[in-house]
Amino acid sequence: xxxxxxxxxxxxxxxxxxxxxxxxxxxxxxxxxxxxxxxxxxxxxxxxxxxxxxxxxxxxxxxxxxxxxxxxx
Numbered sequence: 001x002x003x004x005x006x007x008x009x010x011x012x013x014x015x016x017x018x019x020x021x022x023x024x025x026x027x028x029x030x031x032x033x034x035x036x037x038x039x040x041x042x043x044x045x046x047x048x049x050x051x052x053x054x055x056x057x058x059x060x061x062x063x064x065x066x067x068x069x070x071x072x073x
Contacts, residue, residue, distance in 0.1 A: 003064055006057065013054050020047050 020027060030042045037043035 006061070006064060010054065010057050010061075013050050013057070017047055017050050017054070020050075 028042060028046065030044050030046055031037050032044060034043045034045065043049070
């Protein structure tokens with residue numbers, strides 16, 4: 001199940017990046033300055049943060065094979 005969860009997270013993050021880049025319209029309320037970011041409001045660099053998340057998750061994808069065993073079917 002962990003692989004399915006991680007795969008879904010990667011897919012959803014990529015989808016969100018595409019959605020945010022598909023328009024100039026504000027889809028998600030973001031603070032105008034990084035200093036105003038908090039737990040309820042994203043910073044102006046949300047897309048960059050999502051790209052970094054995607055990069056990190058993809059770079060560590062093979063770690064799941066090392067940490068979790070896949071059942072033999």
